[in-house]
Amino acid sequence: MSGQKDGFQRWQVGDVRVTSIIEMETTVSCIPENGLIPSATPEGLRRHAWLYPHFVNQADELLFAIQALIVEAPGKTLVVDTCIGNDKNRAALGTMLATSFLQDIERAGFARDRIDAVICTHLHFDHIGWNTMLVEGRWVPTFPQARYLFGRLEYDHWTAHGDEHDRVHFADSVLPVVEAGLVDLVEMDHCICDEIRLVPTPGHTPGHVSVMIESRGQRAVITGDMAHHPCQMAEPDWYTPFDFDPEAAASTRRTTFEQWAREEMLVIGTHFAAPTVGRIRHEGQAFRLDPPVR
Numbered sequence: 001m002s003g004q005k006d007g008f009q010r011w012q013v014g015d016v017r018v019t020s021i022i023e024m025e026t027t028v029s030c031i032p033e034n035g036l037i038p039s040a041t042p043e044g045l046r047r048h049a050w051l052y053p054h055f056v057n058q059a060d061e062l063l064f065a066i067q068a069l070i071v072e073a074p075g076k077t078l079v080v081d082t083c084i085g086n087d088k089n090r091a092a093l094g095t096m097l098a099t100s101f102l103q104d105i106e107r108a109g110f111a112r113d114r115i116d117a118v119i120c121t122h123l124h125f126d127h128i129g130w131n132t133m134l135v136e137g138r139w140v141p142t143f144p145q146a147r148y149l150f151g152r153l154e155y156d157h158w159t160a161h162g163d164e165h166d167r168v169h170f171a172d173s174v175l176p177v178v179e180a181g182l183v184d185l186v187e188m189d190h191c192i193c194d195e196i197r198l199v200p201t202p203g204h205t206p207g208h209v210s211v212m213i214e215s216r217g218q219r220a221v222i223t224g225d226m227a228h229h230p231c232q233m234a235e236p237d238w239y240t241p242f243d244f245d246p247e248a249a250a251s252t253r254r255t256t257f258e259q260w261a262r263e264e265m266l267v268i269g270t271h272f273a274a275p276t277v278g279r280i281r282h283e284g285q286a287f288r289l290d291p292p293v294r
């Protein structure tokens with residue numbers, strides 16, 4: 001089901017192949033309190049032994065990845081979420097990135113001008129960065145032949161209600177592709193092709209979507225940020241301060257995890273550290289993620 005011959009994690013879902021291109025891996029300490037999931041204290045995490053060692057290390061630090069997921073369906077190649085990007089002023093990071101992301105995509109076998117579509121699960125800065133790249137002082141579309149699919153509700157929300165940081169993110173990562181005529185504003189249940197469609201998972205942001213893949217009786221879903229970390233399967237009420245509506249986000253997690261557990265879905269976590277994927281199972285009052293056995 002998965003392979004890592006050339007250093008890239010890949011998963012086969014019927015006729016569809018998904019490849020992870022990692023931009024960054026990071027750990028978040030829980031001591032005294034982590035800023036990303038404040039309820040995830042060492043004591044809270046240790047109640048869920050299955051999180052160790054893949055998703056929480058022995059120092060009780062949460063492991064995260066920032067990655068783009070390339071989805072190859074018959075006749076169509078898509079990128080789901082485009083990470084942070086190079087050369088971008090991001091107050092939240094305090095530093096500009098200069099990673100080898102573009103070379104890594106090529107090395108994984110994907111020429112930028114062969115990408116047919118870009119999907120952003122939502123419009124936070126760590127999901128839109130490589131929509132554009134800096135060329136001779138200008139932000140230009142990284143994937144010049146792609147249609148960029150943004151949720152209409154999501155786009156309208158940030159256009160109307162974004163703060164000064166959001167406006168900076170939009171100016172360098174959203175507006176240049178709009179101005180290049182490459183954007184389609186789509187509904188939250190938009191169907192991209194026979195194998196790939198969007199499903200609404202609102203809460204983290206108003207128009208947040210996940211990406212459903214179905215082919216030859218196999219199913220997988222790319223979460224986006226409806227969950228940032230597998231600990232939110234054990235504790236669906238653990239919110240992040242970046243959730244637009246924390247109660248809606250928790251409610252989405254409960255109902256959606258319930259459904260995905262029933263449907264034997266392969267869950268591909270956008271911010272989940274390797275092994276990144278697993279089947280979701282009931283555990284006590286909530287859920288757990290079982291990574292595939294290698």
Ligand SMILES: [Zn+2]
Pocket residue numbers: 124126127225271
């Ligand atoms: Zn994110």
